[in-house]
Amino acid sequence: MDCRNYKELLDSYLCQELAVETNHQMLNHAEYCPKCRAEMASRRNMRDALRRACFKECLSQTALDRMRAQLHAEAFSLESSQKTNAPNWLEKLFSPRILVPVFSVIVVLAIGISVYLKTSSSQSKASPLSELLLTEAASDHQKCATHFALSTEVAFMPDSAEKYDEVYRGLDLVAKSGASGLTLRSAHVCKPDNRQFAHLVYTRGKNLISLLVTKRDGKSLQTGELTPLGTELAELEESTNGALSIGARQTSKHIVLVISDLPQPENEKLAKTLALPVVEHISRIDRLTAHALNLKHQNIIASMRRREMK
């Protein structure tokens, strides 16, 4: 290797990009050539100085904090979960060009069906609840509520709960008037098995009480068919599941269940007071058309929040 070759390869040598053989040749040459040794030292110094100078340029702490905040917001927003999980064809399917006409058709159909249901059967009775629903609800009480029994920090129902069902938002505030003497431990939405519940967890002394709200569908009813419910509220339905007592009330689209380890008569009494404001609130919302729903619901929650603040 001569000096010209050495200088040509010197930067690649410093970047550790040369083969082992060539590295040896470089070192051998440098050993006997002081000029090339000096050149290597100069280039290495220059490289180090450049690195030192560049390393002074760092992202400011403000920018880093802003970035972390944005990442956090992105990670826990609905938009993010759609973006991260939805494949391209799904994103295209949900583009406004397709979504707007589909949504219009759904709204027209929904209005038609609701008018039909109102006129066809306004006085029909509530069907008994299915064993499956009672088991799922009892299982949720046992699995989920026990986690929050000793929780010192109350988890309130997040506004984002409305993405699962519009009636879930502010449910803890709605239930408050019927929950005197109970301590709220957690309000959340959970899906322990195949069914989704809005879950309010309360304690009274050593007793653990769950108020669950879920959709009223075919699987939740004993008949297996979604029979329309009259405009009047259905009566409280009492049952047991193992050692648990369950009180349930139905609205046209939802079922409200109160589950506890209290004796059945005591649970019945509690369920009447605890479920009442929730059932009234949900059936008010169930009766609203989709168009009026959003505004009305927002007003209800906002007024409750204002009252809460006072």
Add this chain to the structure above:
Amino acid sequence: MIRSKELDQQKLDSFETQALGYADQLYRVALRLCRNREKAEDLVQETFLQAWRSFHRFELGTNLRAWLYKIMFNVHYSNQRRDRLQLIPTEETIAETLAYDPPTPQHLTEEEILAALEKLPRDFQIPILLADVEELSYREIADVLEIPIGTVMSRLHRGRKILRTDLVKYAREAGYKLSS
């Protein structure tokens, strides 16, 4: 919901631990791409957001740093198209005129060397920054910039020559000693 929130938090923690350590490295390159601090910060921020959105596609154990650089260059180029800005053309001709291999000056300050780097055309500046400062391999640079490895080597070779030539001129004017 709680379970999925916990999973999201774990995923975000894992992303932050692994990826945010490269924020300064990305920022240094972003500074040269944008030539403006605020724009560079925005570019890095957008890069991490894009990376987070695609993190489920990232294969663990592969080169995260190169992946982040690649996202940053894609974001930058797409921003440029959006803003209808022209890319700075490659000034290959500058390097072609260098007929000799300049010596490397000694005793120059960090600021003087940095100033010479800033004067380089971007097509030479970015590979030098990636190779000599951020210590990416030639193969990684080729992948990130989506150019053949031969082009990376020739740009590095020419870019370093231009850099040394500028520094020699500067050293002579300042009366510094040259190594040969």
